[in-house]
Amino acid sequence: MKESKKRVVLGVTGSIAAYKAAELVRLMMGRDWDVWVMMTEAATHYVGALTFHALTRHPVPAGRCEAIPSEAFQHLDLASADAVVIAPCTANLAAKLAHGLADDVVSATCLATTAPLIVAPAMNEKMWNNPATRANILTLKERxxxxxxVESGELACGVIGAGRLCALEKIIAAVESVLR
Structure with missing residues (x-):
């Protein structure tokens, strides 16, 4: 009997690093995972949902859950994944996750899932080092x-510092670890 593919849901948020999510999808699919993508509304300003639809051949929900009545419960279907990955994860989404907010498809899916959740932050160094962000990240780890x-290097704003999205291979390794 053929083993079914592992279902991995990738949440993409509104960071300049969102463009890297397309390559992350390709890497995930190269491992024969059934990859689904969901996006925050802000993420759609950096990369289009059509990009992810073309790569995965699945619909890509973005923004608020109730925006399309027929898709009002899509977050519950996505939540049944084998793993949920948020990459890049903005300070905003980290705060939502830490405080249990669910006002869009990405945060609602994260709140509804019982699957392992992997978060790969990406943001400006000042945002990363803000005490509120640090507390939110600690809360996520404690849960x-x-x-x-995050990695250090040149950030999109031109500053050298911590806040870069980690190497995509590290995200893949983390997913492989939870799927074992």
Whole structure:
């Protein structure tokens, strides 16, 4: 009997690093995972849902859950994944996750899932080092969410510092670890 593919849901948020999510999808699909993508509304300003639809051949919900009545419960279907990954994860989404807010398809899916949740933050160094962000990240870790370390280097704003999205291979390794 053929083993069914592992279902991995990728949440993309409104960071300049969102463009890297397309390559992340390709890497995930190369492992023969059934990859689904969901996006915050802000993410759609950086990369289009059509990009992810073309790569995955699945519909890509974006923004508020109730925006399309027929898709009002899509977050519950997405929540049944084998793993949920948020990459890039903005300070805004980290705060929503830490405080249990669910006002869009990405945050609602994260709140509804019982699957392992992996968060790969990406943001400006000042945002990353803000005490509120640090507290939110600590809260996520204390709840058993896998939070990958940001990397240091040149950020989109031109500053050298911590806040870059980690290497995509690290995200893949984290997903492989929870799927075992």
């Amino acid at each position: 058993g969410i896998t939070v990958l370390d």
